[in-house]
Amino acid sequence: MSPADSLTDSLTDSLTDEVLASFATTPDARLRTVLERVVVHLHELVREVEPTVAEWEAAIGFLTAVGATCDDTRQEFILLSDVLGVSSLVETVNGSGEGTESTVLGPFHMTASPPRELGDSIDDLGGGRRALVTGRVVDPAGDPVPGAAIDVWQCTEDGFYDVQQPERQPAGNGRGLFRADERGRFRFRTVVPGHYPIPTDGPVGALLGVTRRHPYRPAHVHLLVSAPGFATLTTHLFVRGSPYLDEDAVFAVKEGLVVDFAEVDAAVGGDGAQGSSTTEDGMDRPYRHADVEIVLVPAVVP
């Protein structure tokens, strides 16, 4: 290290101390802690990469462009958080380590899902690759959670949510709010969702472009499961075999959330029925069947 480097290090250390001291009288202790850690990491980052003034200006310009892309229906900062793995990490550090794993909420839970009856279809378009999702909501001991609310939303086979195609899809297509029965069971009919790209027409898309990253997410169904006395669970069911399961653009895949959407054909029914093209489930064969167990953990009382 040259004397000049040593002098610069001493100056930057005292600058960091000065900034930290400026937050010392913040009344909210939690806010103070968070700001102090933000400052420490920002300053360490600057010391490590030693950005030129032009690079700093480019960073300011990028954040400004992200801000300019946000509006009532577009949240580019969340998308940035998503593609840097921060959203997934925040979900993970908030996990209890018990129960079904959580993952990111994503940007498409923007409208209320229509209440539907158990067994109803959430596919209002009559898609081709029919699926049946069945499951049970239980507590960590395996006992049922009767009456749990299961809010589901997913894209079409082509990879579009209803809000992205208001002229093609009726509002609420691909969405449903279900209530588990007295044994914690739920079931709904749908189509197997497609994989799809996150929005690429903004600065986050440009970032993916210059870093040669693809924008795709593997096929998934969103679930938001809640019941009195339990922590609300935000999660996905990922479709086993989907492209991009190993390289989700937003890093939300967890192995335990990947489920089989097993084919049930006319000859060998998943429910034992044979020789008929329509079963008592109301499912035209062939169809895909996914069965899941959702484990909720008791809410932490503050």
Place this chain on the structure above:
Amino acid sequence: MSPADSLTDSLTDSLTDEVLASFATTPDARLRTVLERVVVHLHELVREVEPTVAEWEAAIGFLTAVGATCDDTRQEFILLSDVLGVSSLVETVNGSGEGTESTVLGPFHMTASPPRELGDSIDDLGGGRRALVTGRVVDPAGDPVPGAAIDVWQCTEDGFYDVQQPERQPAGNGRGLFRADERGRFRFRTVVPGHYPIPTDGPVGALLGVTRRHPYRPAHVHLLVSAPGFATLTTHLFVRGSPYLDEDAVFAVKEGLVVDFAEVDAAVGGDGAQGSSTTEDGMDRPYRHADVEIVLVPAVVP
């Protein structure tokens, strides 16, 4: 550490690795390095402070508000960088350790300074606390840098730049572009600038509010000094004795940049003249006199 914590740590570590791997094929090696360090620090920050989902949403909301405050004449992200000490740190790590210290450019170098002759006044309003600034631009050996360009800008005694008061101040008030003479010397007349608050009507002002930080900057004159073959110097002259020298809201003060604006009265002239209320400088007495030596360092040839 509980087994659940240990499991979470393992999950978050592998998530960070996954995000880092996603940038591995970025063609621009410098961009890849910067993004990797950004990811490492963001993820470490999340692991350290373990933000709740509500806190993460608050952070997203803050950045979104900062973005919404930016327009053609307002740069709230630069202001955020300033109050977190990042702008000053970037200037510091780009310093050579030699020559006059640099400091932040600030947001008010938005219009070109009018060319003026050596000795001219940059104060078009006839302010009361008159000042004379004299100086010499030299290289590290002390030899003059003839013809160096000295771009200066400052606020009024009341603390406002011309662009902030277009109806009260003529454009170019407080600004001047000077050319050093063959001995590297320069001089201009002005008023002693006031201390002033940074803009507090946006989200950065709100941040200062909740952290009980004041928004003030100590009195200063901006200098941007350039000459062929030398690194351009962005710096300030701080007025010794100004309030807030020890607690600049943007952390830009460096001790070597604080200069005396010494009073020159009718009885004892700084230039040796006595008994007259007007000197050959064209300065009405009393006035303040600051004299500085600006040391430029040779440009680094890439």
